[in-house]
Amino acid sequence: MASSEKDEHLKAGPISKVIMPVTALGLILMLTVYVLYTELVLGTTGSDFQPPVAERALSFSDEDGEIVVRDGRSGDVLMTAGEGEESFMRQTVRQLARSRVRTGGSDQVPFVLQGKADGRLILEDPVTGQGVDLAAFGEDNAGAFARFLETEDDENSVEGP
Structure with a gap:
Protein backbone atom coordinates (compact mmCIF):
# COMPACT_ATOMS: atom_id res chain seq x y z
CA MET A 1 0.00 0.00 0.00
CA ALA A 2 1.54 3.28 -1.06
CA SER A 3 1.76 6.21 1.32
CA SER A 4 -0.44 8.31 -0.96
CA GLU A 5 -3.25 5.78 -0.55
CA LYS A 6 -2.90 5.86 3.25
CA ASP A 7 -3.13 9.64 3.46
CA GLU A 8 -5.95 9.96 0.93
CA HIS A 9 -8.57 10.12 3.68
CA LEU A 10 -6.75 13.04 5.35
CA LYS A 11 -7.15 15.37 2.38
CA ALA A 12 -9.88 17.97 2.55
CA GLY A 13 -12.69 17.44 0.13
CA PRO A 14 -14.79 20.14 -1.52
CA ILE A 15 -17.49 20.00 1.17
CA SER A 16 -15.09 20.47 4.10
CA LYS A 17 -13.66 23.54 2.36
CA VAL A 18 -17.12 25.12 2.49
CA ILE A 19 -18.22 23.93 5.94
CA MET A 20 -15.29 25.46 7.83
CA PRO A 21 -15.87 29.08 6.69
CA VAL A 22 -19.63 28.73 7.20
CA THR A 23 -19.06 27.42 10.74
CA ALA A 24 -16.66 30.26 11.55
CA LEU A 25 -19.11 32.80 10.13
CA GLY A 26 -21.90 31.28 12.22
CA LEU A 27 -19.85 31.54 15.40
CA ILE A 28 -18.95 35.15 14.68
CA LEU A 29 -22.61 35.96 14.03
CA MET A 30 -23.70 34.27 17.29
CA LEU A 31 -21.08 36.18 19.27
CA THR A 32 -22.18 39.46 17.71
CA VAL A 33 -25.83 38.81 18.55
CA TYR A 34 -24.89 37.88 22.13
CA VAL A 35 -22.83 41.06 22.63
CA LEU A 36 -25.57 43.26 21.20
CA TYR A 37 -28.19 41.56 23.36
CA THR A 38 -26.24 41.91 26.59
CA GLU A 39 -25.20 45.49 25.90
CA LEU A 40 -28.44 46.91 24.50
CA VAL A 41 -31.24 44.79 25.95
CA LEU A 42 -29.82 44.01 29.37
CA GLY A 43 -28.37 47.48 29.70
CA THR A 44 -24.88 46.59 30.82
CA THR A 45 -23.48 49.58 28.98
CA GLY A 46 -23.86 52.94 30.62
CA SER A 47 -23.85 51.58 34.16
CA ASP A 48 -20.42 53.10 34.72
CA PHE A 49 -21.70 56.43 33.44
CA GLN A 50 -24.39 56.86 36.06
CA PRO A 51 -24.05 60.16 37.86
CA PRO A 52 -22.99 59.83 41.49
CA VAL A 53 -25.53 60.45 44.24
CA ALA A 54 -22.70 61.24 46.64
CA GLU A 55 -19.02 61.86 46.20
CA ARG A 56 -16.04 62.95 48.20
CA ALA A 57 -12.46 63.79 47.33
CA LEU A 58 -10.04 61.81 49.50
CA SER A 59 -6.29 62.08 49.98
CA PHE A 60 -4.30 59.19 51.41
CA SER A 61 -0.83 59.42 52.90
CA ASP A 62 1.54 57.05 54.63
CA GLU A 63 3.09 58.62 57.70
CA ASP A 64 5.44 56.36 59.66
CA GLY A 65 3.47 53.23 58.77
CA GLU A 66 0.11 54.82 59.53
CA ILE A 67 -2.33 55.55 56.75
CA VAL A 68 -3.94 58.96 57.08
CA VAL A 69 -7.14 59.71 55.18
CA ARG A 70 -7.94 63.37 54.61
CA ASP A 71 -10.79 65.24 53.01
CA GLY A 72 -9.44 66.20 49.60
CA ARG A 73 -10.94 69.68 49.72
CA ALA A 81 -5.12 53.69 60.79
CA GLY A 82 -2.13 52.13 62.48
CA GLU A 83 0.28 49.70 60.91
CA GLY A 84 -1.48 46.44 60.02
CA GLU A 85 -4.95 48.00 60.10
CA GLU A 86 -7.25 48.65 57.13
CA SER A 87 -5.34 46.29 54.85
CA PHE A 88 -7.97 46.37 52.08
CA MET A 89 -7.89 50.15 52.00
CA ARG A 90 -4.10 50.15 51.91
CA GLN A 91 -3.91 47.67 49.03
CA THR A 92 -6.61 49.39 46.98
CA VAL A 93 -5.04 52.82 47.29
CA ARG A 94 -1.56 51.39 46.73
CA GLN A 95 -2.62 49.83 43.41
CA LEU A 96 -4.19 53.07 42.19
CA ALA A 97 -1.14 55.04 43.34
CA ARG A 98 1.21 52.69 41.47
CA SER A 99 -0.72 53.24 38.26
CA ARG A 100 -0.52 56.97 38.86
CA VAL A 101 3.26 56.83 39.34
CA ARG A 102 3.67 54.77 36.14
CA THR A 103 1.82 57.43 34.16
CA GLY A 104 3.82 60.24 35.75
CA GLY A 105 0.77 61.77 37.43
CA SER A 106 0.85 64.05 40.44
CA ASP A 107 0.36 62.53 43.87
CA GLN A 108 -1.21 65.81 45.04
CA VAL A 109 -4.52 65.23 43.23
CA PRO A 110 -7.04 63.53 45.54
CA PHE A 111 -8.89 60.35 44.62
CA VAL A 112 -12.67 60.55 44.24
CA LEU A 113 -15.04 58.24 46.11
CA GLN A 114 -18.44 58.01 44.41
CA GLY A 115 -21.66 56.44 45.59
CA LYS A 116 -23.90 55.47 42.66
CA ALA A 117 -27.70 55.26 42.61
CA ASP A 118 -27.54 51.48 42.16
CA GLY A 119 -25.59 51.10 45.42
CA ARG A 120 -22.15 50.69 43.87
CA LEU A 121 -19.20 52.44 45.43
CA ILE A 122 -16.36 53.49 43.12
CA LEU A 123 -12.93 54.80 44.11
CA GLU A 124 -11.63 56.64 41.07
CA ASP A 125 -8.31 58.21 40.21
CA PRO A 126 -9.04 61.33 38.14
CA VAL A 127 -5.40 61.44 37.00
CA THR A 128 -5.35 58.01 35.31
CA GLY A 129 -9.09 57.53 34.83
CA GLN A 130 -8.90 54.15 36.57
CA GLY A 131 -11.47 53.15 39.12
CA VAL A 132 -12.21 50.30 41.48
CA ASP A 133 -15.73 49.01 42.06
CA LEU A 134 -15.40 48.43 45.79
CA ALA A 135 -18.62 46.41 46.11
CA ALA A 136 -16.96 43.69 44.05
CA PHE A 137 -14.80 42.91 47.08
CA GLY A 138 -17.68 42.39 49.48
CA GLU A 139 -19.76 44.50 51.81
CA ASP A 140 -17.17 44.70 54.60
CA ASN A 141 -14.42 45.89 52.28
CA ALA A 142 -16.70 48.42 50.59
CA GLY A 143 -17.73 49.59 54.07
CA ALA A 144 -14.13 50.57 54.77
CA PHE A 145 -14.64 53.35 52.22
CA ALA A 146 -18.42 53.90 52.53
CA ARG A 147 -18.03 55.53 55.94
CA PHE A 148 -16.36 58.50 54.25
CA LEU A 149 -19.59 59.25 52.39
CA GLU A 150 -21.74 58.89 55.49
CA THR A 151 -21.44 62.36 56.98
CA GLU A 152 -23.82 64.58 58.87
CA ASP A 153 -23.53 67.46 56.42
CA ASP A 154 -24.75 67.49 52.84
CA GLU A 155 -21.64 69.01 51.29
CA ASN A 156 -20.67 65.62 49.86
CA SER A 157 -24.02 65.00 48.21
CA VAL A 158 -24.38 65.59 44.53
CA GLU A 159 -27.71 66.63 43.10
CA GLY A 160 -29.17 64.20 40.59
CA PRO A 161 -30.30 65.21 37.10
Whole structure:
Protein backbone atom coordinates (compact mmCIF):
# COMPACT_ATOMS: atom_id res chain seq x y z
CA MET A 1 0.00 0.00 0.00
CA ALA A 2 1.54 3.28 -1.06
CA SER A 3 1.76 6.21 1.32
CA SER A 4 -0.44 8.31 -0.96
CA GLU A 5 -3.25 5.78 -0.55
CA LYS A 6 -2.90 5.86 3.25
CA ASP A 7 -3.13 9.64 3.46
CA GLU A 8 -5.95 9.96 0.93
CA HIS A 9 -8.57 10.12 3.68
CA LEU A 10 -6.75 13.04 5.35
CA LYS A 11 -7.15 15.37 2.38
CA ALA A 12 -9.88 17.97 2.55
CA GLY A 13 -12.69 17.44 0.13
CA PRO A 14 -14.79 20.14 -1.52
CA ILE A 15 -17.49 20.00 1.17
CA SER A 16 -15.09 20.47 4.10
CA LYS A 17 -13.66 23.54 2.36
CA VAL A 18 -17.12 25.12 2.49
CA ILE A 19 -18.22 23.93 5.94
CA MET A 20 -15.29 25.46 7.83
CA PRO A 21 -15.87 29.08 6.69
CA VAL A 22 -19.63 28.73 7.20
CA THR A 23 -19.06 27.42 10.74
CA ALA A 24 -16.66 30.26 11.55
CA LEU A 25 -19.11 32.80 10.13
CA GLY A 26 -21.90 31.28 12.22
CA LEU A 27 -19.85 31.54 15.40
CA ILE A 28 -18.95 35.15 14.68
CA LEU A 29 -22.61 35.96 14.03
CA MET A 30 -23.70 34.27 17.29
CA LEU A 31 -21.08 36.18 19.27
CA THR A 32 -22.18 39.46 17.71
CA VAL A 33 -25.83 38.81 18.55
CA TYR A 34 -24.89 37.88 22.13
CA VAL A 35 -22.83 41.06 22.63
CA LEU A 36 -25.57 43.26 21.20
CA TYR A 37 -28.19 41.56 23.36
CA THR A 38 -26.24 41.91 26.59
CA GLU A 39 -25.20 45.49 25.90
CA LEU A 40 -28.44 46.91 24.50
CA VAL A 41 -31.24 44.79 25.95
CA LEU A 42 -29.82 44.01 29.37
CA GLY A 43 -28.37 47.48 29.70
CA THR A 44 -24.88 46.59 30.82
CA THR A 45 -23.48 49.58 28.98
CA GLY A 46 -23.86 52.94 30.62
CA SER A 47 -23.85 51.58 34.16
CA ASP A 48 -20.42 53.10 34.72
CA PHE A 49 -21.70 56.43 33.44
CA GLN A 50 -24.39 56.86 36.06
CA PRO A 51 -24.05 60.16 37.86
CA PRO A 52 -22.99 59.83 41.49
CA VAL A 53 -25.53 60.45 44.24
CA ALA A 54 -22.70 61.24 46.64
CA GLU A 55 -19.02 61.86 46.20
CA ARG A 56 -16.04 62.95 48.20
CA ALA A 57 -12.46 63.79 47.33
CA LEU A 58 -10.04 61.81 49.50
CA SER A 59 -6.29 62.08 49.98
CA PHE A 60 -4.30 59.19 51.41
CA SER A 61 -0.83 59.42 52.90
CA ASP A 62 1.54 57.05 54.63
CA GLU A 63 3.09 58.62 57.70
CA ASP A 64 5.44 56.36 59.66
CA GLY A 65 3.47 53.23 58.77
CA GLU A 66 0.11 54.82 59.53
CA ILE A 67 -2.33 55.55 56.75
CA VAL A 68 -3.94 58.96 57.08
CA VAL A 69 -7.14 59.71 55.18
CA ARG A 70 -7.94 63.37 54.61
CA ASP A 71 -10.79 65.24 53.01
CA GLY A 72 -9.44 66.20 49.60
CA ARG A 73 -10.94 69.68 49.72
CA SER A 74 -10.48 70.84 53.30
CA GLY A 75 -7.49 68.72 54.29
CA ASP A 76 -9.25 67.66 57.51
CA VAL A 77 -8.10 64.30 58.87
CA LEU A 78 -10.96 61.82 58.57
CA MET A 79 -9.18 58.73 59.84
CA THR A 80 -5.82 57.42 60.91
CA ALA A 81 -5.12 53.69 60.79
CA GLY A 82 -2.13 52.13 62.48
CA GLU A 83 0.28 49.70 60.91
CA GLY A 84 -1.48 46.44 60.02
CA GLU A 85 -4.95 48.00 60.10
CA GLU A 86 -7.25 48.65 57.13
CA SER A 87 -5.34 46.29 54.85
CA PHE A 88 -7.97 46.37 52.08
CA MET A 89 -7.89 50.15 52.00
CA ARG A 90 -4.10 50.15 51.91
CA GLN A 91 -3.91 47.67 49.03
CA THR A 92 -6.61 49.39 46.98
CA VAL A 93 -5.04 52.82 47.29
CA ARG A 94 -1.56 51.39 46.73
CA GLN A 95 -2.62 49.83 43.41
CA LEU A 96 -4.19 53.07 42.19
CA ALA A 97 -1.14 55.04 43.34
CA ARG A 98 1.21 52.69 41.47
CA SER A 99 -0.72 53.24 38.26
CA ARG A 100 -0.52 56.97 38.86
CA VAL A 101 3.26 56.83 39.34
CA ARG A 102 3.67 54.77 36.14
CA THR A 103 1.82 57.43 34.16
CA GLY A 104 3.82 60.24 35.75
CA GLY A 105 0.77 61.77 37.43
CA SER A 106 0.85 64.05 40.44
CA ASP A 107 0.36 62.53 43.87
CA GLN A 108 -1.21 65.81 45.04
CA VAL A 109 -4.52 65.23 43.23
CA PRO A 110 -7.04 63.53 45.54
CA PHE A 111 -8.89 60.35 44.62
CA VAL A 112 -12.67 60.55 44.24
CA LEU A 113 -15.04 58.24 46.11
CA GLN A 114 -18.44 58.01 44.41
CA GLY A 115 -21.66 56.44 45.59
CA LYS A 116 -23.90 55.47 42.66
CA ALA A 117 -27.70 55.26 42.61
CA ASP A 118 -27.54 51.48 42.16
CA GLY A 119 -25.59 51.10 45.42
CA ARG A 120 -22.15 50.69 43.87
CA LEU A 121 -19.20 52.44 45.43
CA ILE A 122 -16.36 53.49 43.12
CA LEU A 123 -12.93 54.80 44.11
CA GLU A 124 -11.63 56.64 41.07
CA ASP A 125 -8.31 58.21 40.21
CA PRO A 126 -9.04 61.33 38.14
CA VAL A 127 -5.40 61.44 37.00
CA THR A 128 -5.35 58.01 35.31
CA GLY A 129 -9.09 57.53 34.83
CA GLN A 130 -8.90 54.15 36.57
CA GLY A 131 -11.47 53.15 39.12
CA VAL A 132 -12.21 50.30 41.48
CA ASP A 133 -15.73 49.01 42.06
CA LEU A 134 -15.40 48.43 45.79
CA ALA A 135 -18.62 46.41 46.11
CA ALA A 136 -16.96 43.69 44.05
CA PHE A 137 -14.80 42.91 47.08
CA GLY A 138 -17.68 42.39 49.48
CA GLU A 139 -19.76 44.50 51.81
CA ASP A 140 -17.17 44.70 54.60
CA ASN A 141 -14.42 45.89 52.28
CA ALA A 142 -16.70 48.42 50.59
CA GLY A 143 -17.73 49.59 54.07
CA ALA A 144 -14.13 50.57 54.77
CA PHE A 145 -14.64 53.35 52.22
CA ALA A 146 -18.42 53.90 52.53
CA ARG A 147 -18.03 55.53 55.94
CA PHE A 148 -16.36 58.50 54.25
CA LEU A 149 -19.59 59.25 52.39
CA GLU A 150 -21.74 58.89 55.49
CA THR A 151 -21.44 62.36 56.98
CA GLU A 152 -23.82 64.58 58.87
CA ASP A 153 -23.53 67.46 56.42
CA ASP A 154 -24.75 67.49 52.84
CA GLU A 155 -21.64 69.01 51.29
CA ASN A 156 -20.67 65.62 49.86
CA SER A 157 -24.02 65.00 48.21
CA VAL A 158 -24.38 65.59 44.53
CA GLU A 159 -27.71 66.63 43.10
CA GLY A 160 -29.17 64.20 40.59
CA PRO A 161 -30.30 65.21 37.10
